[in-house]
Amino acid sequence: MGLGNRILSLASTFLYALLSDRVVLIDQMENFASLMCEPFPNTTWTLPLDFPITNIGSFDGKHPSSYGNLVKTKKIRNDGVDDPFSGHPPPSFVYLHLTGGYTSEDTNFFCEPDQLVLREVHWLLMRSDEYFVPLLEAVFHHLCRYLFHPSNEVWGMITRYYESYLAPAGETLGIQIRVFDEKQSPFDVVLRQVINCTLTQKLLPGIDLSHPAAVADRRKTKAILITSLYSGYLQHIRTMYWEHPAAGGVLVSVHQPSHEGWQNTGNKTHDMKAWAEINLLGFADVLVTSAQSTFGYVGQALGGVKPWILLKPENGAVPEPACVRDISMEPCFHSVPPYVCKEKKNGDNSRVVPHVIHCIDTPWGIKLVNQTV
Known part of the structure; x- marks a missing residue:
């Protein structure tokens, strides 16, 4: 994964943390400290070395704690039931696999009912190589x-x-x-x-x-x-x-x-x-x-x-x-999943909400624009 991909995915993760009222911590990426300053004064956003979950870098879509697998095996219910965890406490963490090639179960992450479920989970571990941000153009x-x-x-x-x-x-x-x-x-x-x-x-x-x-x-x-x-x-x-x-x-x-x-x-x-x-x-x-x-x-x-x-x-x-x-300065989300949420919207992600259209450089991708299409 190149530097550009890492920056795009980290910006997306930060915005998601703001919108979901979470704190974002980043894994100790190689050479990161030699590239960039800490963005927040008097603190750090790097994950502590003694964090109890180890080998995060090896997690992939097959991990048993990935959201896609938890939904697929019905250990988490995302179909609107009152108890999505079937009488059990929420898991201590859920791994979000948001890289290109993810499964349809993984992409449920982008749906509103699934976000309501994930609010109950304290730790979300995310891997991404995309700009998945769905203020507009800037x-x-x-x-x-x-x-x-x-x-x-x-x-x-x-x-x-x-x-x-x-x-x-x-x-x-x-x-x-x-x-x-x-x-x-x-x-x-x-x-x-x-x-x-x-x-x-x-x-x-x-x-x-x-x-x-x-x-x-x-x-x-x-x-x-x-x-x-x-x-x-x-x-x-x-x-x-x-x-x-x-x-x-x-x-x-x-x-x-x-x-x-x-x-x-x-x-x-x-x-x-x-x-x-x-x-x-x-x-x-x-x-x-x-x-x-x-x-x-x-x-x-x-x-x-x-x-x-x-x-x-x-x-x-x-x-x-x-x-x-180009029609905007925004990046393009390349690995757009099929629209799997309950509303369907004809299956075209570019028609779900205003200000989102297909990209000029990647016709199957979507991006934000400062206009309603």
Whole structure:
């Protein structure tokens, strides 16, 4: 599970704790203290090391104390009976398995009658890799800014890079590139897609082929911040503006803090760089992000901007259009369960309540929008 997924799920858990009048504690995640400060003064939100329930990290959907299994075996009744625990006291804890691939019994967690049952349970242990938040568009924006403050070490990385490369520019364009399938999205296709998107939408200036010695106007400066596991995009875009002047006299600079080559979540240095780059994306005036990337979701939330989304290529071809403007800054809930609650609502989660629609980058997902559809 990447850093973006962890941030999304933790924000969701925090909001759930607020809404259900609970205290949230987080398991001692590896390297977490080196990435972020404690959000609450004079206390900690990390689970004590002597917590009596051990091996929480090994819990999965098959655990006998998972809510799905307790419902399936009728040890907990969620059908509106007066005694959901069949004469027994509530269990000391219930494990909530809310990751992709969960069962229909697990997804009863999202139903109101089940929430009434869970109120009786003192300890809820939750595992998630999703943004499952069902105030509107700015929910995650405010949660991120409230909860997730970079550690001093990471903040130093952020400020040094920003002041050195981005602050002098009049405008910053952030381009976040995430490739999930290199066969469907080969390098040259993604490169052409990025250039097509940024030039067509006038996010970047074109190149001037008529005046090879044109002098740039130093009052017109634009910095491009690229975040990617690979350096090839940086090299090609930088070369494009080195070999030819930018149209309109714009002075373009291209920067990329790191190019790790592969995702190495759990490695302290790798995670620190990732967290720093997510925050740097939040400083951009305009953002271009990759479809379905949680890394991009967190960056757009920190910046409070609606990004241009690079749609996923199919069959090794540049999509048409290459990118589209998102309708809100909210992340997308990817692993949406079928609507299993008693009301049914035609089985479409995007039609259950106002302000929730299907995502542009993930048609089967749902997200919050600041409009009624």
